Structure formats: structure tokens, C-alpha cells
Amino acid sequence: MGETHNSEYAIEMLHITKRFPGIIANDDITLQLRHGEIHALLGENGAGKSTLMSVLFGLYQAEEGTIKKDGREVRINNPNDANNLGIGMVHQHFKLVECFTVLDNIIMGVEPVGALGFLQKKQAREKVIALSEKYGLQVDPDAKIEDITVGMQQRTEILKMLYRDNEILIFDEPTAVLTPQEIEELMQIMRNLAAEGKSILFISHKLAEIMAVADRCTVLRKGRYIGTVETKNTTMEELSAMMVGRNVNxxxxxxxxxxxxxxxxxxxxxxxxxxxxxxxxxxxxxxxxxxxxxxxxxxxxxxxxxxxxxxxxxxxxxxxxxxxxxxxxxxxxxxxxxxxxMSHIPEDRHKHGLVLDYSLEYNMVLQTYFESRFTDRIGFLRRKNIRQYSDRLIDQYDVRSGQGSITPARSMSGGNQQKAIIAREIDKNxxxxxxxxxxxxxxxxxxxxxxxxxxxxxxxxxxxxxxxxxxxxxxxxxxxxxxxxxxxxxxxxxxxxxxxxxxxxxxxxxxxxxxxxx
Amino acid sequence: MKKFLAVLLTLALLLSAASFAVADEAMKVAMVTDYGDITDQSFNQTTYEAAKAFCEANGFEFQYYKPASDSDTDRISSIENAIDDGYNVVIMPGYAFAKAIVGTVGENPDTTFIALDVSEYDLQDANGTAKDFSWVYPKNLYSAVYQEELCGYMAGYAAVKLGYKQLGFLGGMAVPAVVRYGYGFVQGADAAAAELGLKDVTMKYVYGNQFYGDADITAYMDTWYAGGTEIVFACGGGIYDSAGEAAAKVGAKVIGVDVDQAAIIDGKYGEGITVTSAMKGLAATVNAQLTAIKEGKFEGGKVENLGLVSEDPDENFVQIAPSTQFADGFTKDDYKALVAKMFAGEIKVSGAIEAEPEVSAIAVEYLGNIK
Amino acid sequence: MRKALKNEGVQAFIASIFCILLGVLIGYIVLLCINPSGASESILNVIKNFLYKKPARQMKELGNTLAKTMPLILCSLSILFSYKVGLFNIGAAGQYVAGACASLYAALAWGWGWLPCMIFAVVAGALLGSITGLLKAYCNVNEVISGIMLNWICLYTANTLLTNVKESTSPYTMYLDKINKSSLLPTLGLDRVFGNNENVTIAVPLTVVVAVIVWIILGKTKLGYELKATGNNRNAAKYAGMAQNRNIILTLAISGALAGLAASLLYQTGYMRWECTQSSVPAMGFNGIAAAFLGGLHPIGAIFSSFFIQHITDGGQYVNTNFYSSQISDVISSVIIYLCGFVLFIKLTMKKFLSKKDEQKGAKQ
Known part of the structure; x- marks a missing residue:
């Protein structure tokens, strides 16, 4: 790339602190993304990865700290600012219109329009095809999203960012939905992108993938910055110890x-x-x-x-x-x-496993609420018993939540939601x-x-x-x-x-x- | 409790004082609408316009009230509102007021009530005494009903004289007023045909069972007009919509009802489509009664059956519209002559609604209700 | 204070009040635009409703408003009950018609007493509701679509059936007090409290009791637990072995029963008579939607929101017709009711605002 950069870093987030009532979500965190590198952001659920990315994307404003783009301090007040700075993101859950074609999804929001307001799809198609060839992103521009594989959908998301000429690409847990083969392809794509000068932030907690693809890795734990390491100088064991604060077996x-x-x-x-x-x-x-x-x-x-x-x-x-x-x-x-x-820990905890708008205690009895210990003969719930039962499970299975039994399931972290389901299903004996x-x-x-x-x-x-x-x-x-x-x-x-x-x-x-x- | 009584007494005093004061002061006229609105092109609108014009000419205060819903309770409530707002004359157009009248007139002796089209039977029935007719009309109530058979007769007579041979009658609901219109229409057409010595005049006779037109009734009218019907007496509120729409398709004619509907029907379905309208003198009644009150000549305590009061058609409470398409067969003078004969009793029109009128010259086909 | 603001109930209350004020304000602006000279007086009259009357008539007029409020409460309970289960029972309007038809027909044609008539209305509403439920459960027909269609079917069926018991000279059904006094709801002496207003009947305490029962069922029973789980997450309910189809049908049946009861409690006071030629479904069922949302989708909230909506609707008649045509009153009350639908939106905005505040507060610490 013939571009000259003012700074070694494409994006710098310096000493970012972001507080919520009762919680410091980000406590003096520094993240520096070099031009053309793949930089992993590693941390457990609740470590502050999402908050940090939300600050970068303009969804939250940090109380302390500064953000620099190419050495120059910038203010990002909303996602539009982020887009204008060339920051793009592939979300964990794709934001695609199912019944539209790949091409339509890519150009959505930045449609090339002719003098009379008609879409000029031809040039858009040419640009998309050029991009997909350049980076090895195989897609069929005319296939509908609902007909293509998850991997292809992800490639569509990536093309969306590239089509908008984004320089800084954020991948939020991109491998969670992919098959091993697709993961391998994605890794290759990311390497291609980096080689072409794009800077990539790769959010993950899968150590093997980080070791395989990232150049450097920043580790967060409980809202704190733990450190940034070169992957070639570290091991999975070391990374995981940094992430959880102890050695993991x-x-x-x-x-x-x-x-x-x-x-x-x-x-x-x-x-x-x-x-x-x-x-x-x-x-x-x-x-x-x-x-x-x-x-x-x-x-x-x-x-x-x-x-x-x-x-x-x-x-x-x-x-x-x-x-x-x-x-x-x-x-x-x-x-x-x-x-x-028979107990069943379902594949999709949001779809089947939980009633998200119910409190934790109500979710704890989802399979057993009708038993006589939880419902009396007339049909009234024995709420005291439900509370006691739920409190016991929370204690026994170490389910963490803000307000204990009365926490809305929706507000719990994924890990603790899963723990609650496991507690419920195992406790049925x-x-x-x-x-x-x-x-x-x-x-x-x-x-x-x-x-x-x-x-x-x-x-x-x-x-x-x-x-x-x-x-x-x-x-x-x-x-x-x-x-x-x-x-x-x-x-x-x-x-x-x-x-x-x-x-x-x-x-x-x-x-x-x-x-x-x- | 004592306090409460005291307050009540004071209020009563104040109230009575107030009502005496009102009696000496100028008239204040209120009108309450029935289920319709003052833009209904019919009863409410005619009454509203007449009362408003009268009050503006005389400098009296005027206001109309629309009940919160189509129920007796809310009509009573609206009447009470008018009285509480200080109005001392209340005009109520339409038979729907019977129960509201029974519920308010007696309790408000200082207010004058003018009811239009509320019959003796309606009032007695509302009072639950229809069988023995024992309710005594309060002195502050005047109700006018009309001899619709007379203007129905005029319209039927005029239609045949003007050369129409295949007639139709489309009534609203078979309420007494509508039936009287219809039977009068039959008698008038029969008389005219007999006079002209025609043997080929026919009439189809039906009720729509509602006071507005809709697709079903329009379709029914379409078959009539397609089958040769030349003119239909659309007798009931807004039911002219169906007759007018169907007539316009084949260039046929309609007759309006209650008020001069030529402007509204022609405006909607084409110039000249309305041959005439059989009219009740609602405006005349409102004018006459308000004038009487103003001059201290009001005579209440009765239901008056209004019809012909003069040889001059314009002075009567039942007429055909001034917009009638007079022609050689039936000129304005012919109309005057007809009214004169009717007033003199040379022509008798039966107002009985128990049985279909006898006919001698025309054939009438009674078809019941459309739905 | 802040803690109180975060309470769901308090938020719903504030949001409702805010919507009401906003509605009144916009109504006032509409009046100002049309004719500034009568605007203040008219909007005040709308808000005053029965208080506009002379003191001696206020209680009686309040009775009229109450008599119409009770069916509205039940309609809004009908809507919110199904809404909690994730079903939008727009068919409440038709179930209301079914209830009206059943109670009037039984009273006028068969001479039944008030209680059998009322139960018949409840059954009719429930049956109609369960038709929607069956279609939804077994044929996956959207309840809104089938509800709207059934509304019309019901309306014309009721018109046809009730024509058998209508007055010969008007489009209205016969007076209950003339034909069958025993079908009128007992007043329990409440009429005397409300200035001898015989429209105030057992309907008032009965409705409040029903609202409390709905609240208890939804909040405290196994049935409510199941129904709300189904409403919030159909898949999870299935996973938990809940009888989904039965729950859908049961919900719409209960919802229909409430709407049917609503009609019975209005028509059996003799307040209204059925007009056999009406060509639109009575608005009561639809107004229940606004009342349900204004009441924060809470059964007890529905009592107050319904009263308010009926209060405003009745207040519309006091708009001075010398300044405004009478239709304006409908416009004003509709504007206010329409804005009531924004309660959820306001609540959401409030939540966002609070969390923004929290962020700022966090910043200061």
C-alpha cells in the first residue's frame, strides 16, 4: 500500500473508562490497533469487550479517555460518526434482509442512484464483484440471503463493510456460527484483508483461533486491561490464564x-x-x-x-x-x-430454554411449575416455595445475576443464563x-x-x-x-x-x- | 345534613329566581339533534337552518346540542344541558325523541318544548300508556306531525300528469310517516291516471328497511330501472342515494322527500334528475312556533296534525317543492288548482295505514322489504 | 425518587398521565386553530364532563358515564388478557357484538332473567373467541385477520337476528323495561346514590371484581404463568411441555367471555338499544385497545384508564357548538384517545432517558 500514515496506529483507544451504576464496565482500558494488523480482543463474557466496542462505535460515550484515528483525536458520538471514520462491524447476529439479494443487502443505505432516482445497480455489481475477487470472498450477488449458507451471509456482511470503503473492520465473535471449514475460510479472508492494508479487530474467546490468525491480542478481565501480547510470543495456556486470572484445565x-x-x-x-x-x-x-x-x-x-x-x-x-x-x-x-x-438443555437458550421476560425464579421452575410443591390445589402459584427453590439453585450452581431470584432473565449474561438452564435441568434429577x-x-x-x-x-x-x-x-x-x-x-x-x-x-x-x- | 339542605334550598331559590328572570328576558333557543347531525340534508339540517335564521333575525341566542350517543339517556342529558345553559326553548326534530320528551318536559315547566314528527302514539308509547292514552300533555309541549299522505298524493299526481307511466316507491322503514307518504303517492298516481283515462300506469312498491342507501338497495333499484321504471319516489332520509345512483345510469328520474332535495340529489347524480320533492313544512312549523312564543301566543299541551291550512300552496305544511319540473301536463296553475280542491275537500286522501289503498286505474305491485 | 421512577408501575403511570396531558394539549391546539375564542372554555368542558352539570345533576351524569365505563373496562381487560399471551384480540369488538346479540335476544325473545341473559352473553363471547382460537391453534390463521372478519360476520348476524325483536316502527330493538323488566340488571340501590339513575347497576361492582380476578389469574396462578410464558416465548412454552393449542384457545375464549360480558352489562341496563341497521361494529371493542394501553396493560390500570376515556368521550358533548361543529368533539376525544396508544413509547423513552441520566451520573462519580 502506498498510503502514508501519520501514526503507527489506525485506531487508538487510550485510557477509556466507562461507568454504569454500580459497575465500572471499562476501567482505564487502552487498545491500539496498528495499520494492517489483526488484533484480537480476548475476554470472558462480561469482561467489557462489548462496552469497549460500543464506545468505539459511538453507542456509548466514555467518561474518560480519548480515541485517536491515525494519530488525530476524534469524537465519536453516534454510529454515523463511526461510519464516517471508516469503522465497520460484522455483528455476531447478522443484520441482513432475508428476502433481499446479496447485492441489495450490500448496497442498502448507500444505493448508487441516477439522475432520475433510479437505482444504478450495474456499477454497484461491478464494484462488488471486483471486491469479492480481490479478497477471495465468494458470493453470488443475485442469491437471496435466505437461500445461502451462514458462511456466505457472513461474507456478505464483510462485503458490506468493504463496499463502504471501511478501513477498520470489527468482527464480533465471527466463528460462533460457522463450521470448521468455514472458519478456515474466514481466517484466510481475514489474512487477505490485513494483507491489503485493512486493520482488523477480532473479538473472540476461542484461543485456538486467536493463536491461528491474530498478530497481537489484548486481554480484558472484569473491566480491566490485563495486557497486550504478540501471539507468536505466547501460548494458549498463558492467554487463558490472563483471561480468567488462573490456570484453566x-x-x-x-x-x-x-x-x-x-x-x-x-x-x-x-x-x-x-x-x-x-x-x-x-x-x-x-x-x-x-x-x-x-x-x-x-x-x-x-x-x-x-x-x-x-x-x-x-x-x-x-x-x-x-x-x-x-x-x-x-x-x-x-x-x-x-x-x-428426561432433561433437555436446548440448543438455543433464547428460543427454547428461557422466557426472557420472566424473572430468574420463574425460569427456574419452567419445567416443574405445575408440581404440587409450586402450585397449590386451586391453581395458585406457591411463590414462597418458588423463591426458596430458586435461591437454592442459584446458590448451588453459582448462577450470578444482579438481583438474584427476581432478576429478569433478559438482563443476565449468556453464561449465567446457560448455568440457570443447566441448574434447572440437572436438579430435576x-x-x-x-x-x-x-x-x-x-x-x-x-x-x-x-x-x-x-x-x-x-x-x-x-x-x-x-x-x-x-x-x-x-x-x-x-x-x-x-x-x-x-x-x-x-x-x-x-x-x-x-x-x-x-x-x-x-x-x-x-x-x-x-x-x-x- | 343540615348544611346540605341549606345548600339545596339556596340552590332551589337561585334556580327559581333564575327561571323567572329568563321568562322576562329574551328567548334563548336550543336545538338537540337526534341520531344524525346538522348536516344530514334532512330533518336536523332543515330544523337547524330554520331555527338559526329565525334567531339571527330576532337577535336571540341559539345553540344546538349533539347527544353523546344514540340513546334516550343521552338525549335527556343533552336537553338538560340546554336548559342548564339557560335556554328556554328546546326544539327536538324526529320521532326518536319520544322517550326523552316524556322524561324531561314535566320536570321543566319553565322551558318550552317544540317537537317535530313525534306523534301521539309515540308519546303515549314512550310513557308506557299506549293502550289507554292517558298521558296528559304538559302545557309547555307542542308537537307537530304531518299529513304526509297529502304531499305524497301531490307527488304521485304530478308524476303521472307529467307523463311518467312506470312508477316506483322506495320507502325507508315502514314507519307510519313513510307508509302515509307511500299510500298517498299511490292514491295520487291512481287519481291522475283515472283522470287521464290511462290504463297502462304501473307502480312497484318496496321498503329498504333502512334510512340510507347502500349497494344492495342500489342493485335492487338497478333492476327496476332496467325493467323500465321511469321514476322512483325515494322516501326516507338518505335512501335517495340508491335511487339516484341507479337512475343516473339510465337517465331516469327520482322524487325527493321531507325537504326540497332537488339541490342535493341533482348535485350528486346529475342536473334535472329530481322531478319534485314531497315536503313537510318543518321550517314553517319552526318559524310559526317560535313566532308564537315570541309574541306570547304559544299554545302547548297538544300534538297537532298539520296539513293544509290554505288554498295557497305556499302557506301549507305539506307541499311539493318549488323546484318541481312543471310542464304542460302539470303546470304551476294545475298544482294550485289541485291544492285548492284538496283544501276544499273535493279531493279526499285517506291517511289510513292499516290497509293498502284501493286503486281503480293503476296496478300496484307490493314487494315488501328489500332486506 | 430515582428508584421510584424505575418501578415499572410508576413508569406506566407517569407515561399515561403524560399521554393524557399531551392529548389534551394537542386537542386544545386543534381548537385554537379552528376558532380561538371558544377554545379554552371548550377544552375545559371536555375535561370536566359531568362536573359541567349543575351540582344536582352531577351524580346522575356521573352515573351515565359509569354505566358506559364498565363495558369499556371489560373490553380493555379482554384486549390486555390476550395481549399478555401474545395474541392481539381485535375480535373483541365482534365478541362484544355476540354478547349484545345473545343477551338482547334471550331477554326479548325468550323472556329470560338478567342472570341467564348475562351468562348467555358470556358464553356467546367465549364461543366466538374460541373460534378465533381454534383457527389460530390448528390452522395458524392470524387472530387479527380472523378476528376482523368475524367482527363483520357477527355484526350482520346480530342485525339479522335482532330484527326479530326490534320495534316495528324504528330500527331499534324493543325496550327491555317494557318487554321484560326481569332482564334488567339489578341496581342494588346504587341508582339512589347516583340521583336515581337506573343505568347504574350491579355492573359497577361486578366489573371491579372481574378486573381483580383477571389481575389475580395473570399474576398469581399457574394458568397465568403458563399463559404469559406462551405469550412471551411460544417456543419455550412448548419446550416446557405447556399445552400451547389449549392455551391459545383458552385465552381467546376468556378474552371473548370478557367482551361478551361487557356487552351484557351495557345493553342490560337499558342504556342503549341495538340498532338493527347499523353498518359498523360498535366502537366499544376497539376503544378497549386504547384503554388497555393507557392503563399500562394492567387490569387495575384498565379501570382508571377506561373511566378516563369514557369521561373524555362524554365530555365531548360539552364543546360549544356555537364555535365548533359537533364533530369536533369526536376529533378532540379521538386525539386524546389516540395519544393514549403512545404509552408504551413514552415508557420506553423514559427508560432510555433514565439510563442516559445514570450514565451521566456515573460520569460525575
Whole structure:
């Protein structure tokens, strides 16, 4: 790049302090982003990453500290100011219009308009195609957003920033929604962007990704600035210690499993898809025994969700049967399954797991409110009992929230929301625990905690069915791995004897066994 | 309690003092609307315009009141508001006021009430005494009803004389006033046909069962006009909309009702579409009664059945409109002659509504209600 | 003080008051634009309503306003009950018509007493509500669409049926007090309190009791817990094994029952008679929407907001017609009621403002 810069840094946030009542969200934080570097921002949930980015984006004003762009002090009062300074952001949840094409989404808000007010899409299309070739962002400009993969949607978001000639690109947890292959592609794109002179802020708590792609990493903890390190001079262990303030054990400590009788038996299960006309789950059979953790692995969208819907009763089966403790529950209602000893940690805690507008205590009894300990004979809630119960769970499972039992679930952090769900589901003392991506979007500390809970359930003689997309989790937590590919189980692996590479081959459909009907 | 009584007494004194004062002072005239508004092109509007003009000419205060809802309770409330605001004459147009009249007239002896189109039956029925007719009309109440059969007769007579042979009658609801219009219309057309020696005059007769036009009634009228009907007497508030709309499509005619509707119907559906209107003298009644009160000649305590009072058509309480399209078949002089004969009793028109009138020269097809 | 401001209830109250004042102000400006000389007097009269009357008639007039307030309260309860469950029961207007039709028909054609008539109205409203519920639950028909359509079906069905019991010479149904006195709601002596106004009946205490019951059901019972969970997050309710379809149908049935009761409590006072030729659904059901929002979607709030709305509506008749045409009164009360719909918006703005303040306060520390 032939550009000359006044300063070594594209953006500097110097000594930023931002207070909320009772909380100092950012306490004297300094973040310096060099031209053309990939800079990771690492921290647990609640460490102050979002607040810091909101300050940079003009959503909040810091009480103390200054922001410099290219060495010159600037004031960012609102997102428009940020845009004008060339700061763009890919949000964790994409902000795209589903029924518009990729091109329409990219040019939205900055549409090239001719003299008579007609759209001049041709030149826009040329610019988009040029950009996508330059940075290796493969998209079909005329495809509708609703028809393309999550990875493509993300590339659309990136193109949106590039189309607006943004120089500073913020990626907010960009890999949370991607498959391993897509993550690899994204990393390559980010490297291309940096090579072309763009400066990238990469918000993440996935250490491996940071090590793989970032040049430097700034770590925040509890609103405080911990330090900035060069990734080539550090290790994952060091980063995680900086992030959580202690050494974290990545490896799940557990004894060898001592499986007992089968608790959950799935026989020839077929489940229809809500999206397409084919069946999403095809003739799947397996068992989960007491004292073992079985993990369904696979790339997202290979029928895992539907498999869970079928088991938990959210969707009816096309054919096949399900046995819980030897009893046929194929046609049983969700509540009946729950009462018979099935707990379900749902994939999407906001969609299924919580009523966000309810208080924490009401969410704690979401599966049990109708029991006589919480509802009297006339139908009135026993609110005192609910409060006591909720207080106990909060205490026992270390669920943190602003106001305890009466905190609105919406105002809690993701990790604590998940902890509340886990507390609720485990405290039901189930025979089988179905945990679907229980650590999705959580930080290292929370992940460690949840894995411990799953193992504890196993050791207490329960059956645990884990559905996971995270390779580390698949390799570490379960006692058996079943790989799902296109609605079928294509392999059964022993995590102690397999490798990530072998697992990847199964997941990608490159290898399959005839899995014997157990 | 004592205090309360004292206050009450003082109030009563004040009130009575006030009412005496009002009696000596100038008239203050209020009008209460029925379910419609003062822009209804009908009862409310005619009454409003007449009363307002009278008060402006004489320098009296005038105001109209619109009840909060279409209910007797709220009509009573509005009448009380007018009285409380110091108005000593209250005009109420329309039969809907019967119950409100019974509920207020007796309690407000210092206020003069003028009701239009509220019949003896309406009042007795509202008082719950319709069977024995025992309610005594208070002296401060005057109600006017009209011999609609007379102006209906004139309109029917004029229509046939003017050369229309296929007639139609579209009534609003079959309330007594509308039925009298209709039966008068039948009798008038029959008499004219007999005079002219015509054998081919026909009439279709129907009620819309509502006082406004809508798509259903327009469709019904379309079939009439398409089947050869030349003129329809649209007899009921705004029901002329249906007749007028249908007539305009084929260049046929309509007859208006209650007030001179030529301006409004022609304005909406084309110049010359309204041949005549059968009119009640609402404005004349308002003028006559207000004048009487002003001059201290008011005679209350009765329901007056107004009709012909003179040979001169313009002085009567039932007429056909001045805008009538007089022509050779029926000239202004013919109209005067007809009124003179009716006033003299040479022509008798039956006001009975129990049975359909007998006809000798025309064929009438009674079709009941459209819906 | 600040703490009080953060309380949801206090916020709703302040927002409502703010909306009312804003509505009155805009109404005043409208009047000023049309004719400045009568504006102040007229707007004051609107706000005074029954107080405009001579003292001796005030109680009676207040009784009239109360008689019309009770059905409005029930309609707003109907709206807010379903709203809490995430359903927008615009069909309340039609359920109200069904209630009116049922109670009047039973009273006039069959000579039933007041209680059976009232129960019949409640059942009719509930049945109609459950039709909307069934369509929603099993065919996924949007409740707003089916509600609006059913409103019209109901209106014309009621017109047709009630034509059998209408006066021969007018489009109105016959007087209850003439045909069947036993169908009139008992006054419990309340009429004497309100200047012998026989429109003030058992409806008043009954409505308040119903409002309290709705409040208790929503706030304190298992049923309320389930219904609100369904309303807030349908998927979570399903996940928790709640009978979703049953809840949707039950909600709309209860909502319909409330609207049906509303009609019964108005028509069985004899205050209004049904006009068999009316071509639009009575506004009561729709006004319930405004009342529900003005009342902060709280059952007890609905009592006060409904009274206020009816108060303003009735006050409209005191606009001086020498300065303004009578339609203006409708415009003024509509403006005020319309602005009542902004309560949620104001509440949100207030929250934002408070958090901004907090930020600034944080800055000073």
C-alpha cells in the first residue's frame, strides 16, 4: 500500500473508562490497533469487550479517555460518526434482509442512484464483484440471503463493510456460527484483508483461533486491561490464564466410564425436516447407557437438531420408536417425557430454554411449575416455595445475576443464563440428560464448569447425550462418539483412540462405517 | 345534613329566581339533534337552518346540542344541558325523541318544548300508556306531525300528469310517516291516471328497511330501472342515494322527500334528475312556533296534525317543492288548482295505514322489504 | 425518587398521565386553530364532563358515564388478557357484538332473567373467541385477520337476528323495561346514590371484581404463568411441555367471555338499544385497545384508564357548538384517545432517558 500514515496506529483507544451504576464496565482500558494488523480482543463474557466496542462505535460515550484515528483525536458520538471514520462491524447476529439479494443487502443505505432516482445497480455489481475477487470472498450477488449458507451471509456482511470503503473492520465473535471449514475460510479472508492494508479487530474467546490468525491480542478481565501480547510470543495456556486470572484445565478430568443398562434407546428413528421435503433424520438407531456420555458429532445441519426434536418430543417422528428406561415414549407428550426422567438443555437458550421476560425464579421452575410443591390445589402459584427453590439453585450452581431470584432473565449474561438452564435441568434429577451445544458462545470458565457438571451426571449413574459442533468438546467430553452425516449415523468412534483428522473425515462424509445396530 | 339542605334550598331559590328572570328576558333557543347531525340534508339540517335564521333575525341566542350517543339517556342529558345553559326553548326534530320528551318536559315547566314528527302514539308509547292514552300533555309541549299522505298524493299526481307511466316507491322503514307518504303517492298516481283515462300506469312498491342507501338497495333499484321504471319516489332520509345512483345510469328520474332535495340529489347524480320533492313544512312549523312564543301566543299541551291550512300552496305544511319540473301536463296553475280542491275537500286522501289503498286505474305491485 | 421512577408501575403511570396531558394539549391546539375564542372554555368542558352539570345533576351524569365505563373496562381487560399471551384480540369488538346479540335476544325473545341473559352473553363471547382460537391453534390463521372478519360476520348476524325483536316502527330493538323488566340488571340501590339513575347497576361492582380476578389469574396462578410464558416465548412454552393449542384457545375464549360480558352489562341496563341497521361494529371493542394501553396493560390500570376515556368521550358533548361543529368533539376525544396508544413509547423513552441520566451520573462519580 502506498498510503502514508501519520501514526503507527489506525485506531487508538487510550485510557477509556466507562461507568454504569454500580459497575465500572471499562476501567482505564487502552487498545491500539496498528495499520494492517489483526488484533484480537480476548475476554470472558462480561469482561467489557462489548462496552469497549460500543464506545468505539459511538453507542456509548466514555467518561474518560480519548480515541485517536491515525494519530488525530476524534469524537465519536453516534454510529454515523463511526461510519464516517471508516469503522465497520460484522455483528455476531447478522443484520441482513432475508428476502433481499446479496447485492441489495450490500448496497442498502448507500444505493448508487441516477439522475432520475433510479437505482444504478450495474456499477454497484461491478464494484462488488471486483471486491469479492480481490479478497477471495465468494458470493453470488443475485442469491437471496435466505437461500445461502451462514458462511456466505457472513461474507456478505464483510462485503458490506468493504463496499463502504471501511478501513477498520470489527468482527464480533465471527466463528460462533460457522463450521470448521468455514472458519478456515474466514481466517484466510481475514489474512487477505490485513494483507491489503485493512486493520482488523477480532473479538473472540476461542484461543485456538486467536493463536491461528491474530498478530497481537489484548486481554480484558472484569473491566480491566490485563495486557497486550504478540501471539507468536505466547501460548494458549498463558492467554487463558490472563483471561480468567488462573490456570484453566483444558482437558476434562474424568475417570473411565462404567456403563450400565441402556436408559435411552432410539430405534429406526426418522424425522421430517422443517426446511426441505426430505427427512432430516433417516432411520437412526442408538442407545445411551447409564454412566456414559455419548456425543453426537457432525457439522451443523446434518440432522442433529431434528434428532433432538424427535427425542424430546418437539417434533413428531415419521417412523421408529424411542424407549426411556424400557418404556415406549414414542408418542408421549413433552411433559410426559420430562416427568419420566428426561432433561433437555436446548440448543438455543433464547428460543427454547428461557422466557426472557420472566424473572430468574420463574425460569427456574419452567419445567416443574405445575408440581404440587409450586402450585397449590386451586391453581395458585406457591411463590414462597418458588423463591426458596430458586435461591437454592442459584446458590448451588453459582448462577450470578444482579438481583438474584427476581432478576429478569433478559438482563443476565449468556453464561449465567446457560448455568440457570443447566441448574434447572440437572436438579430435576433426570435419568437421561440431553445436552445440545451446552457451551455454545460461552467463555472458557463457563465451559469448564459445564463440562464438569456433565461428567458429574455421568458419574452419578445418569445417561448423558451430548450434541456438539465443537471438535475440542467432541474429543474431550464423551465416552463414545456417534458421527452424523446427512441424517444418518455414519460412524461410532472411541474418543481415546481416534484423532481429529479421522473425526473430520467422518463428519465431512468422506468415510463411513456400517454402524451395527446395538 | 343540615348544611346540605341549606345548600339545596339556596340552590332551589337561585334556580327559581333564575327561571323567572329568563321568562322576562329574551328567548334563548336550543336545538338537540337526534341520531344524525346538522348536516344530514334532512330533518336536523332543515330544523337547524330554520331555527338559526329565525334567531339571527330576532337577535336571540341559539345553540344546538349533539347527544353523546344514540340513546334516550343521552338525549335527556343533552336537553338538560340546554336548559342548564339557560335556554328556554328546546326544539327536538324526529320521532326518536319520544322517550326523552316524556322524561324531561314535566320536570321543566319553565322551558318550552317544540317537537317535530313525534306523534301521539309515540308519546303515549314512550310513557308506557299506549293502550289507554292517558298521558296528559304538559302545557309547555307542542308537537307537530304531518299529513304526509297529502304531499305524497301531490307527488304521485304530478308524476303521472307529467307523463311518467312506470312508477316506483322506495320507502325507508315502514314507519307510519313513510307508509302515509307511500299510500298517498299511490292514491295520487291512481287519481291522475283515472283522470287521464290511462290504463297502462304501473307502480312497484318496496321498503329498504333502512334510512340510507347502500349497494344492495342500489342493485335492487338497478333492476327496476332496467325493467323500465321511469321514476322512483325515494322516501326516507338518505335512501335517495340508491335511487339516484341507479337512475343516473339510465337517465331516469327520482322524487325527493321531507325537504326540497332537488339541490342535493341533482348535485350528486346529475342536473334535472329530481322531478319534485314531497315536503313537510318543518321550517314553517319552526318559524310559526317560535313566532308564537315570541309574541306570547304559544299554545302547548297538544300534538297537532298539520296539513293544509290554505288554498295557497305556499302557506301549507305539506307541499311539493318549488323546484318541481312543471310542464304542460302539470303546470304551476294545475298544482294550485289541485291544492285548492284538496283544501276544499273535493279531493279526499285517506291517511289510513292499516290497509293498502284501493286503486281503480293503476296496478300496484307490493314487494315488501328489500332486506 | 430515582428508584421510584424505575418501578415499572410508576413508569406506566407517569407515561399515561403524560399521554393524557399531551392529548389534551394537542386537542386544545386543534381548537385554537379552528376558532380561538371558544377554545379554552371548550377544552375545559371536555375535561370536566359531568362536573359541567349543575351540582344536582352531577351524580346522575356521573352515573351515565359509569354505566358506559364498565363495558369499556371489560373490553380493555379482554384486549390486555390476550395481549399478555401474545395474541392481539381485535375480535373483541365482534365478541362484544355476540354478547349484545345473545343477551338482547334471550331477554326479548325468550323472556329470560338478567342472570341467564348475562351468562348467555358470556358464553356467546367465549364461543366466538374460541373460534378465533381454534383457527389460530390448528390452522395458524392470524387472530387479527380472523378476528376482523368475524367482527363483520357477527355484526350482520346480530342485525339479522335482532330484527326479530326490534320495534316495528324504528330500527331499534324493543325496550327491555317494557318487554321484560326481569332482564334488567339489578341496581342494588346504587341508582339512589347516583340521583336515581337506573343505568347504574350491579355492573359497577361486578366489573371491579372481574378486573381483580383477571389481575389475580395473570399474576398469581399457574394458568397465568403458563399463559404469559406462551405469550412471551411460544417456543419455550412448548419446550416446557405447556399445552400451547389449549392455551391459545383458552385465552381467546376468556378474552371473548370478557367482551361478551361487557356487552351484557351495557345493553342490560337499558342504556342503549341495538340498532338493527347499523353498518359498523360498535366502537366499544376497539376503544378497549386504547384503554388497555393507557392503563399500562394492567387490569387495575384498565379501570382508571377506561373511566378516563369514557369521561373524555362524554365530555365531548360539552364543546360549544356555537364555535365548533359537533364533530369536533369526536376529533378532540379521538386525539386524546389516540395519544393514549403512545404509552408504551413514552415508557420506553423514559427508560432510555433514565439510563442516559445514570450514565451521566456515573460520569460525575
Amino acid at each position: 483444558f482437558h476434562v478430568e474424568k475417570q473411565p466410564a462404567r456403563p450400565g443398562d441402556a436408559v435411552l434407546e432410539v430405534k429406526h428413528m426418522t424425522v421430517a425436516s422443517r426446511v426441505h421435503n426430505n427427512n432430516a433424520v433417516k432411520d437412526v438407531s442408538f442407545k445411551v447407557r447409564r454412566g456414559e456420555i455419548v456425543c453426537i458429532a457432525g457439522i451443523d445441519g446434518n440432522g442433529q437438531s431434528e434428532l433432538v426434536y424427535g427425542i424430546t418430543g418437539l417434533e413428531p417422528l415419521v417412523s421408529g420408536s424411542i424407549l426411556l428406561d424400557g418404556k415406549d415414549i414414542t408418542k408421549a407428550s413433552i411433559r410426559k417425557r420430562s416427568a419420566s426422567g 433426570p435419568e437421561v440428560l440431553v445436552a445440545v451445544q451446552p457451551t455454545r458462545g460461552l467463555d472458557v470458565g463457563a465451559i469448564e464448569y459445564i463440562h464438569k457438571q456433565l461428567v458429574a451426571q455421568r458419574d452419578a449413574g445418569k445417561a448423558v447425550l451430548l450434541i456438539s459442533l465443537e471438535l475440542d468438546e467432541v474429543m474431550d467430553v464423551p465416552d463414545r462418539i456417534l458421527v452424523m452425516y446427512e441424517g444418518e449415523i455414519v460412524g461410532e468412534l472411541d474418543p481415546k483412540q481416534t484423532t481429529q483428522e479421522e473425526l473430520g473425515l467422518y463428519m465431512a462424509g468422506a468415510k463411513r462405517d456400517e454402524v451395527k445396530d446395538q
